[in-house]
Amino acid sequence: MGKEPYSGKITDILIRTAGVDPETLGAAEEKAAQQGERLEKYLVEKGVVESDAMVLALSEYLGLAPMNVTHLSPHPHLLELIPREALKKQMLIPVARVAKQLTLAVADPFDLPGMDEIASMTGLQVVPLVASEQDINEVLSKLFAENTQGLDMEELMRDDSDVQIVEDADAEQSLDEMLETAEGAPVIRMVNMMLVEALRTGASDIHIEPMEKSVRLRYRIDGKLTERPGPPKNLQNAVISRIKIMSDLDIAERRIPQDGRFNIKALGKEIDLRISILPTVHGEKVVMRTLDKSTLSPNLAALGLDNYSEKAMTHAIAQPHGIILVTGPTGSGKTTTLYSCLQELNQPDVNIITCEDPVEYQLAGVNQVQMHSEVGLNFSSALRSILRQDPDIVLVGEIRDGETAEIAIKAALTGHLVLSTLHTNSAPGAITRLIDMGIEPFMLGSALVLAQAQRLYRRICPACRKPAEVSAEVLERNHIDSNFFDGTTIYKANGCPRCSNGFKGRGAIMEVLLLNDDIRNAIIRGANTSEILHLGIEAGMVSLKQAGLTRVKDGLTSLEAALEVTGGD
Numbered sequence: 001m002g003k004e005p006y007s008g009k010i011t012d013i014l015i016r017t018a019g020v021d022p023e024t025l026g027a028a029e030e031k032a033a034q035q036g037e038r039l040e041k042y043l044v045e046k047g048v049v050e051s052d053a054m055v056l057a058l059s060e061y062l063g064l065a066p067m068n069v070t071h072l073s074p075h076p077h078l079l080e081l082i083p084r085e086a087l088k089k090q091m092l093i094p095v096a097r098v099a100k101q102l103t104l105a106v107a108d109p110f111d112l113p114g115m116d117e118i119a120s121m122t123g124l125q126v127v128p129l130v131a132s133e134q135d136i137n138e139v140l141s142k143l144f145a146e147n148t149q150g151l152d153m154e155e156l157m158r159d160d161s162d163v164q165i166v167e168d169a170d171a172e173q174s175l176d177e178m179l180e181t182a183e184g185a186p187v188i189r190m191v192n193m194m195l196v197e198a199l200r201t202g203a204s205d206i207h208i209e210p211m212e213k214s215v216r217l218r219y220r221i222d223g224k225l226t227e228r229p230g231p232p233k234n235l236q237n238a239v240i241s242r243i244k245i246m247s248d249l250d251i252a253e254r255r256i257p258q259d260g261r262f263n264i265k266a267l268g269k270e271i272d273l274r275i276s277i278l279p280t281v282h283g284e285k286v287v288m289r290t291l292d293k294s295t296l297s298p299n300l301a302a303l304g305l306d307n308y309s310e311k312a313m314t315h316a317i318a319q320p321h322g323i324i325l326v327t328g329p330t331g332s333g334k335t336t337t338l339y340s341c342l343q344e345l346n347q348p349d350v351n352i353i354t355c356e357d358p359v360e361y362q363l364a365g366v367n368q369v370q371m372h373s374e375v376g377l378n379f380s381s382a383l384r385s386i387l388r389q390d391p392d393i394v395l396v397g398e399i400r401d402g403e404t405a406e407i408a409i410k411a412a413l414t415g416h417l418v419l420s421t422l423h424t425n426s427a428p429g430a431i432t433r434l435i436d437m438g439i440e441p442f443m444l445g446s447a448l449v450l451a452q453a454q455r456l457y458r459r460i461c462p463a464c465r466k467p468a469e470v471s472a473e474v475l476e477r478n479h480i481d482s483n484f485f486d487g488t489t490i491y492k493a494n495g496c497p498r499c500s501n502g503f504k505g506r507g508a509i510m511e512v513l514l515l516n517d518d519i520r521n522a523i524i525r526g527a528n529t530s531e532i533l534h535l536g537i538e539a540g541m542v543s544l545k546q547a548g549l550t551r552v553k554d555g556l557t558s559l560e561a562a563l564e565v566t567g568g569d
Helices: 010-017 022-035 039-045 051-062 084-090 112-122 133-143 172-180 182-201 233-247 307-317 334-345 379-386 402-413 427-436 441-447 472-477 517-524 529-538 544-553 559-566
Strands: 092-098 101-106 125-130 164-166 205-210 215-221 224-228 258-266 269-280 283-291 322-327 352-356 367-370 393-396 417-422 448-460 503-514
Touching: 010 022, 010 039, 010 051, 022 039, 039 051, 039 133, 051 125, 051 133, 084 092, 084 112, 092 133, 101 112, 112 125, 182 205, 182 215, 182 233, 182 258, 182 269, 182 283, 205 233, 215 233, 233 258, 233 269, 233 283, 307 322, 307 334, 307 448, 307 503, 322 334, 322 402, 322 427, 334 352, 334 393, 334 417, 334 448, 334 503, 352 379, 379 393, 379 402, 393 402, 402 417, 402 441, 417 427, 427 441, 427 448, 427 503, 427 529, 441 448, 441 517, 448 544, 448 559, 503 529, 503 544, 503 559, 517 529, 544 559
Parallel strands: 101 125, 322 417, 322 448, 352 367, 352 393, 393 417
Antiparallel strands: 092 101, 164 258, 205 215, 205 283, 215 224, 258 269, 269 283, 448 503
């Protein structure tokens, strides 16, 4: 362990051990203070003290052991303990773990809050050793270099039993193909590592993108794409073929898009992955969407909605018939909201049937139908058949055309509760969209129970958030009342080992338009979107922008993150 700390000053040690002139040190102290930089770092950057000499001086001053990390190659298990961003940000390398103690080589031994973060994140007692920042930087660069090594080959050769492919009973051909590719074990492990990393970081999508001379690997974490070192270019086709084998797709076909899916068991979870393969000029681009049923909300209350929105949604799904529309752009959580409604409605005394393209999550007790347009099974044809199956509740994955819209409206008018999604930007916009599809206003006014629009905002990390000031100019530019945030503290993102660039997880904000007599009459007489919006707000509806600003006021997100999903208008 460490020695007794030296009781004098670091400058005294440098004068004695490094032969630095006292006048030079005095001048350096002044300049470092003026620039707001630590003296030790300033002396090394300016070449006044050699890096190794500074390590020895700090070691003596703090009573910590010094370490030369030049030839250090940390075990992959150690690197899994601490996120890559934290290693680079805090300039440290895990050296060893013995029981509950984690030994770290650190460039800044004065960074006690940083080491406390590592201890909190890993649950281990941190034992620091002093090392050169330059050496640590070189080691980290080698470890995470985006070169032909791509991923750590030592890690790739480890046993891959931490990921199990869940095969269908009729997948004999796929299994045979997998046996034939056994000689490509490093490629199998490389793909498994990508999947495990996605689950570890909570990524919703994995992008494998062939470039001219490299392969780019990106993860969508909390709605933002984050780049990671990709596989080497010479293994591009092997990696994509491995994914095709897992998805039971045609390996030989590289000219047309393909879609598939497979299940894996990893990190104690069973995850469904939806695969999309698209030919590009430099090879096939792969996007894998992770679908984790354990993250689904068990009911509406668990979605964390505002009081009005939750009460309106609960009232709507309790109706015996009518249509409920959930709207928003791709990736805004519409499916999660619909499935939360279904799980609340899923009782032994009701018959629930869905038609989806694709079936994203499989729910016990719900009859789910997968669309197959190539054989004529689309939303409109499936919906006609479903209505002959004595359903109480029908979920239509998406209303894409007038025919589907008409059948859904008629089903709602004939005693069924219909839930569906629509691509519009606002709740009142869903009404005009259906009228544009050819639905008569009087039918829509009679059938529609509720229209909802939603977005996903990024939750700010509570561990590292910092208070923020908002200028009057920003408020004015985004048409926000200058007194809206009075008396509250709003926060900005910072970033720490526990989060991704200051954010961790996402939440939903909703604009819920619950129809009343005034709104129904307005629809029937052909009112425009603005008038319907005004009537909705009068009835208590919270607009998307207002819901987002309320999350800012509650300290759940930053103003920038709220405005990026709701807009400034």
